[in-house]
Amino acid sequence: xxxxxxxxxxxxxxxxxxxxxxxxxxxxxxxxxxxxxxxxxxxxxxxxxxx
Numbered sequence: 001x002x003x004x005x006x007x008x009x010x011x012x013x014x015x016x017x018x019x020x021x022x023x024x025x026x027x028x029x030x031x032x033x034x035x036x037x038x039x040x041x042x043x044x045x046x047x048x049x050x051x
Contacts, residue, residue: 007045 008014017023030038 008017018027
């Protein structure tokens with residue numbers, strides 16, 4: 001198991017990232033080499049500022 005932890009400015013930036021050639025290449029490589037399909041979890045940061 002491995003985890004990629006990334007923070008993006010907004011959804012548009014993340015969408016643009018997934019359209020890059022290198023992102024498409026790594027997604028294809030994952031599909032071809034992993035024993036099970038990869039799972040992507042999109043999480044949202046919680047604001048810890050209690051003021």
